[in-house]
Amino acid sequence: MTTSREALRRLAVGTLMPGFVGTTVPAWIEREYAVGLASVCLYAANVVDPDQLARLCSSLRAAGPELLVAVDEEGGDVTRLHYPTGSTQPGNALLGRLDDTALTRASASAIGGELAAYGINLDLAPVVDVNSADENPVIGVRSFGADAPHVARHSAAYVEGVQSVGIAACAKHFPGHGDTVTDSHHALPRVHAEAHVLDARELEPFRAAIEAGVACIMTSHVVVSAIDAERPATFSPTVLGDVLRDRLGFEGVIVSDALDMAGASAETGIPEAAVRALVAGCDLLCIGSETSQDCFLAVVNAIVDAALSGRLPVGRLEDAADRVALMSRRFGVGAGAEVRGSRDVPGWANGALVRGFEVGEAVRPWLDTPGEPVIVQVASDHNLAVGPVAWGPRAAGLATAEDDVPAGAKVAVAGRGLSARHPAWEVTERLRAQGHPTIVVDCGWPRGGADLVTFGGSVVVAEALGRYLGVPTR
Incomplete structure (x- = not known):
C-alpha cells in the first residue's frame, strides 16, 4: 500500500x-x-x-x-x-x-x-x-x-x-x-x-x-x-x-x-x-x-x-x-488528423431541422402575408454553462436591428428563454403598433406564448430558421 x-x-x-x-x-x-x-x-x-x-x-x-x-x-x-x-x-x-x-x-x-x-x-x-x-x-x-x-x-x-x-x-x-x-x-x-x-x-x-x-x-x-x-x-x-x-x-x-x-x-x-x-x-x-x-x-x-x-x-x-x-x-490519441469542421451531417441543409420546430397557427398566415421578412433578435441572458457564445439569427447574419426594420416589412422577433418578463414581448408590441405583421420565435426551451419554437439557438438552427422564414443573409 x-x-x-x-x-x-x-x-x-x-x-x-x-x-x-x-x-x-x-x-x-x-x-x-x-x-x-x-x-x-x-x-x-x-x-x-x-x-x-x-x-x-x-x-x-x-x-x-x-x-x-x-x-x-x-x-x-x-x-x-x-x-x-x-x-x-x-x-x-x-x-x-x-x-x-x-x-x-x-x-x-x-x-x-x-x-x-x-x-x-x-x-x-x-x-x-x-x-x-x-x-x-x-x-x-x-x-x-x-x-x-x-x-x-x-x-x-x-x-x-x-x-x-x-x-x-x-x-x-x-x-x-x-x-x-x-x-x-x-x-x-x-x-x-x-x-x-x-x-x-x-x-x-x-x-x-x-x-x-x-x-x-x-x-x-x-x-x-x-x-x-x-x-x-x-x-x-x-x-x-x-x-x-x-x-x-x-x-x-x-x-x-x-x-x-x-x-x-x-x-x-x-x-x-x-x-x-x-x-x-x-x-x-x-x-x-x-x-x-x-x-x-x-x-x-x-x-x-x-x-x-x-x-x-x-x-x-x-x-x-x-x-x-x-x-x-x-482513449489514447493517435497521430493528429487534419482539423475539419462538423457541418457535413446529411440532412442539415435540406430542411430536416425545420421538421423539429414547433410551429403555431400564426406562422402560416405570416408566411403568406406580403412584405419583406426580417428577424429582430432580442438580447437574452445566458447561463454559465452556455457562456457568451454567438447564437440565433444574429450569429448567422440574419438579424436586423429594431430601428432598421424597413417600412412594410413583416417581422419575426427572436429571443430565447422567453419568460413573461422577457423584453422580446415589449419589442413585439412596439413593432405591431407600427403596423408590422409580427410573430415571436423562441430559440430555446419553450416557456409558452411563442408562435414558433426552434429548440436551440446554434448557427445551423438559425440558418434553417432563416430559410424557413425566407430571410436573406445580411
Whole structure:
C-alpha cells in the first residue's frame, strides 16, 4: 500500500482535471504532467479561433502525450470548439424533437471526429438529464426532451456516435439535473421526487448510456432527497456507490462536475470539496475553468493530507487513479488528423431541422402575408454553462436591428428563454403598433406564448430558421 507523501501526491494528481487561465499552456501544467497529472479541461476562455485552438492542443500534446484533454462540446448551445462564433450542430433538444437516433448518432460522431482532429479525447457530453421542469435555468435545450424513454434512446445513440471515433463520452449530470429550478453554478438545487419517479425518469437515460458503454459519468451538485437528503450527489457515497456502482453496475470513471461551482464549494472551498468528492466515490475531479497554480496545489495538499490522516482511504485513492489511467489508455490519441469542421451531417441543409420546430397557427398566415421578412433578435441572458457564445439569427447574419426594420416589412422577433418578463414581448408590441405583421420565435426551451419554437439557438438552427422564414443573409 502506498504511504509516502511523494507517492500519495502522484496518485492525487492522477485524479485531477484542472482548467487553466490563458490561451497557451502554463508551465505549471507541464510540470504537473511530469509527476502524474491525469487530465486538463479546456473552456471558452482558452479559445480564440480554430487556428489558436489547434496550436494550444498541439502544445498540450507535446507537453503531455497521455493527458486526457477534455471539453464540454455538447453541440447546440454549449460549445467550446466553436467559441465564440456558435456551434455547427443543432443540439440535443432539436435532435430529440426530430427523433431520429441515426441522426443523433451522426451528429455526435461528427463532433467526435472534430475533437479527435484537435487531439481532444474526452467529451464531457452528452447531457442525459430529462428536462421535466420547463423553467429549468441550466438544462433546457441541452436535454433531449421531457420523456425518459425518449431521452434514453438518444443518449445511447450520442454515446455510440462519439465513442465510435475513439473519443470518450461522459453522460451527465448523475442522478439528474432536469427536475430543478436552481442553477448549481449559483446555489445548491434540490430534487424532491419520490424514489419510484427517480428510478423511472432520472435513472433511465443513465441505464441506457451505461448499456451503450459510456466511458464516464459526471455527477451533479444536486441533493436528491429520496436517495440522500443531506449530501449533494457529488459528495454522496449512497448516490455514487449504492446507486451508480451497485444498482446500475457502472464500472467506468465517475467525474465530478466542476468543483468551483457554488453548489459544490461555496461553503467549504474547493480543496475540501475535492476530498469529499474522492471519499464519496468520484475518480476524476473537475476543478474548474480558471484553476490557478495556487488553487491546484492547495487541492493536491488537501488530498494528500486526507490520505495520510486516514480520512481518505489510500485504497480509494488508488482505485480512482487506476480507473482514470485505464480510461486514458483506452482513449489514447493517435497521430493528429487534419482539423475539419462538423457541418457535413446529411440532412442539415435540406430542411430536416425545420421538421423539429414547433410551429403555431400564426406562422402560416405570416408566411403568406406580403412584405419583406426580417428577424429582430432580442438580447437574452445566458447561463454559465452556455457562456457568451454567438447564437440565433444574429450569429448567422440574419438579424436586423429594431430601428432598421424597413417600412412594410413583416417581422419575426427572436429571443430565447422567453419568460413573461422577457423584453422580446415589449419589442413585439412596439413593432405591431407600427403596423408590422409580427410573430415571436423562441430559440430555446419553450416557456409558452411563442408562435414558433426552434429548440436551440446554434448557427445551423438559425440558418434553417432563416430559410424557413425566407430571410436573406445580411
